[in-house]
Amino acid sequence: MGRVYVSDTNIWIDFRHAGLLEQLFQLPFRLCSTDFVLQELHDIEHEVLIGHGLLVETMDGPAVQRLFGLMAQHNNSSLADVSCYLLAQDTGRPLLTGDGRLRKQAMRDGLQVFGTLWLLDQLVAHAVVSPARASEGLQAMLAHGARLPSADCQQRIRTWDD
Template structure:
């Protein structure tokens, strides 16, 4: 089974749009780091808590050795230690992919040949797998586009048109 290493911003977006439950239904094992969980607000952590307790969300911690290794990497300026930790974690196996909307993290993943996807890819899966209706996804995407979000406008428009026709 594929393992989806999930970044803070994906959790924030899925919680904000009430689509979080679908993440655990797409046929991947969902994991993250304790450092990502600590970046979330208290209420967001509370939303994730049942998934952690049930074992649907696996949370790992970076060791002191991991942190030293990250600090010795030639990582791009501006990439946080938390994000670099996700890259380190995903590099440990072939079946890993990273879920993020962060452009710097995405380009770092591409540099290390790690598969990376964002919220639009997830929404596409939710639609294709029948986990969300077109209307639900249109509402969720519109909500994300209203906030401070750097989603590609053209790609969003295509999806809004496709999903609203369903």
């Protein structure tokens, strides 16, 4: 299962709202998060995610100290999201984030960054879900307040619903 992608909190929440959490684990890559992300996911059963293959990285003392230093630079991103940024930076793994500020910072720092729409595209491209199911999922995310680029969302919904 080749590449490993580091996923922040927003991704898990968006895909839970879409009813597509399980499907993420059918993609041809592995997903990982930090222990801080799991602490933020109150209404998603951690055992279920881990059972599907989620890798959970635990931050050690020095990493946690660096994390608090980064928190000041990334004002407004959550501790969990900054922990994913740090993990992606340390491991060279791509970052999956729905946090606009974190995405911009990660791109400035030369990290590979992908988001919710890219993951939906992957689900369709790898025939894990039908285009119609991806459209339903995206609309459910938006109905739950997902902050995604409107034009990109509308274009996908039109394409997938045809």
